[in-house]
Amino acid sequence: xxxxxxxxxxxxxxxxxxxxxxxxxxxxxxxTCLQMRLPYSDEIIGNPLMxxxxxxxxxxxxxxxxxxxCFVAVExxxxxxTLDLRVDYMRASEPGVNLxxxxxxxxxxxxxxxxxxxxxxxxxxxxxxKCTATFMRIGPEMTPPDFRGVIETGDASIYMGNEPLIxxxxxxxxx
Amino acid sequence: MSxxxxxxxxxxxxDFQPLVDSIPYANYIGFEFQRFGDNVIFKLPRNxxxxxxxILPAIHGGVIGGFMELSAAINLLMFxxxxxxxxxxxxxxxxxxxxxxxxxxxxxxVLRQGTRVANVSISAWQNDRANPIAIARAHFxxxxx
Numbered sequence: 001x002x003x004x005x006x007x008x009x010x011x012x013x014x015x016x017x018x019x020x021x022x023x024x025x026x027x028x029x030x031x032t033c034l035q036m037r038l039p040y041s042d043e044i045i046g047n048p049l050m051x052x053x054x055x056x057x058x059x060x061x062x063x064x065x066x067x068x069x070c071f072v073a074v075e076x077x078x079x080x081x082t083l084d085l086r087v088d089y090m091r092a093s094e095p096g097v098n099l100x101x102x103x104x105x106x107x108x109x110x111x112x113x114x115x116x117x118x119x120x121x122x123x124x125x126x127x128x129x130k131c132t133a134t135f136m137r138i139g140p141e142m143t144p145p146d147f148r149g150v151i152e153t154g155d156a157s158i159y160m161g162n163e164p165l166i167x168x169x170x171x172x173x174x175x
Numbered sequence: 176m177s178x179x180x181x182x183x184x185x186x187x188x189x190d191f192q193p194l195v196d197s198i199p200y201a202n203y204i205g206f207e208f209q210r211f212g213d214n215v216i217f218k219l220p221r222n223x224x225x226x227x228x229x230i231l232p233a234i235h236g237g238v239i240g241g242f243m244e245l246s247a248a249i250n251l252l253m254f255x256x257x258x259x260x261x262x263x264x265x266x267x268x269x270x271x272x273x274x275x276x277x278x279x280x281x282x283x284x285v286l287r288q289g290t291r292v293a294n295v296s297i298s299a300w301q302n303d304r305a306n307p308i309a310i311a312r313a314h315f316x317x318x319x320x
Binding site for chain 2 (some may be wrong): 017048054055060063067080143
């Protein structure tokens with residue numbers, strides 16, 4: 001199999017439904033570092049007074065960026081679930097501004113992958129948040145053939161279907 | 176009504192639903208809550224849009240984090256005398272087991288509220304409260320009156 005780090009990263013997030021809905025995009029992927037963008041959207045505001053993106057969307061960006069970096073950095077097709085995540089929020093991001101996560105692999109051991117991530121505003125590189133995340137290694141044999149197929153061929157339809165992705169309408173009063 | 180007024184009205188009347196409804200991210204993930212007197216249980220109903228692992232399938236870890244962070248902030252607004260949306264300073268999250276594609280619940284405990292900072296611990300579970308899927312702690316900056 002001959003795919004680039006960029007392809008491996010893009011195909012990995014192509015089947016993560018929540019990430020696709022947020023519009024997460026791999027800007028650049030290398031062997032041990034990766035950049036991922038979270039586009040600004042009114043839908044993910046946490047504080048309407050100031051139009052600030054909710055920390056949850058940032059947590060998703062950082063978890064995905066670090067997790068994708070692990071998937072790219074570890075040889076083969078090994079999935080690495082998150083063990084823990086520690087985030088420092090430096091300042092609120094400005095309204096209307098896209099955010100970019102700069103994730104890097106600190107160290108890979110037989111059992112664990114250590115990662116770090118900085119989130120900056122795309123427009124002016126202002127540091128918004130910083131995170132340290134640790135991932136478990138569960139072995140490449142835990143990756144099902146269907147998922148391998150997605151990475152090898154780039155065809156996400158087995159998990160995502162062929163319909164365009166739209167957010168499920170919330171039915172009021174139904175829970 | 177401004178968001179500020181929405182917060183004040185919720186604190187005055189004890190009805191926090193309009194406040195939660197006015198937060199886009201809460202709507203985005205499907206955030207709910209139910210109060211039982213001085214206790215509150217937060218709920219993240221099963222939602223295919225929150226899936227981040229198509230294999231199991233499992234809820235995205237970031238959504239679980241966002242759900243817990245939002246729970247902590249709403250919990251502070253409900254029980255502490257803070258007139259503004261608390262600002263998150265840091266957040267530390269341990270994932271104990273995969274969050275399956277089903278309803279998730281959370282409860283919060285304010286371990287300490289100082290004049291400026293509050294420390295909140297949050298526990299999230301699915302089937303069994305005694306076996307959480309994730310635990311977290313967060314520091315929030317509180318606005319002065």
